Amino acid sequence: MKAGELVRTAGLGERWANVRVPYFLSEKDDRVYLVGDITGNTPFPKSGMVAYVSGTIVARQIVERLKGKPLSEIPPELPNNICYSFVDSEEAIWVSANYSWDEAAKQIKAQSAVDNQRSQANGTAAIGWATGLWNDMFGPA
Numbered sequence: 001m002k003a004g005e006l007v008r009t010a011g012l013g014e015r016w017a018n019v020r021v022p023y024f025l026s027e028k029d030d031r032v033y034l035v036g037d038i039t040g041n042t043p044f045p046k047s048g049m050v051a052y053v054s055g056t057i058v059a060r061q062i063v064e065r066l067k068g069k070p071l072s073e074i075p076p077e078l079p080n081n082i083c084y085s086f087v088d089s090e091e092a093i094w095v096s097a098n099y100s101w102d103e104a105a106k107q108i109k110a111q112s113a114v115d116n117q118r119s120q121a122n123g124t125a126a127i128g129w130a131t132g133l134w135n136d137m138f139g140p141a
């Protein structure tokens, strides 16, 4: 697997494009933000939720920069992730991960959790999660 050709054409990376963690700015070009599957040097899963949440983080950071705040004064914000899997039409299981920036160690810390006990409650939560994201991205149904 690798990022699309645009990454190589733009000189942002080879297989993937690296970011200046804990931000989403390209390591190679300060004018470029990178979110989602394209990033190479983060521990985040390549998931729809990480792409979506990272986009909202970058939007907030761009607003702060447009207001004149230097990057160094913008607190790092990292995405979280939850992946629901339906095991029949009503029951689901899930795995989640939260990420935070460890300033002392200068690295991203990951904390994960899992519920592999299938349940209707998880199924209901999965629908709620999906509806929340769809409403946010496309407007209320």
Ligand SMILES: Cc1cc2nc3c(=O)[nH]c(=O)nc-3n(C[C@H](O)[C@H](O)[C@H](O)COP(=O)(O)OP(=O)(O)OC[C@H]3O[C@@H](n4cnc5c(N)ncnc54)[C@H](O)[C@@H]3O)c2cc1C
Binding pocket: 004, 005, 006, 035, 036, 037, 038, 046, 047, 048, 049, 050, 051, 083
């Ligand atoms: C089979 C499968 C199942 C998955 N299931 C899940 C799941 O259950 N939950 C989950 O969270 N994630 C899931 N994922 C992962 C999820 O789909 C990706 O992580 C997510 O789509 C990444 O979003 P993105 O915007 O970074 O990239 P993409 O969705 O790949 O979007 C990149 C876009 O850029 C376009 N593009 C490329 N080059 C150019 C160019 N030169 N000019 C203009 N446009 C260009 C592409 O056509 C594409 O539309 C799944 C992925 C696969 C393949």
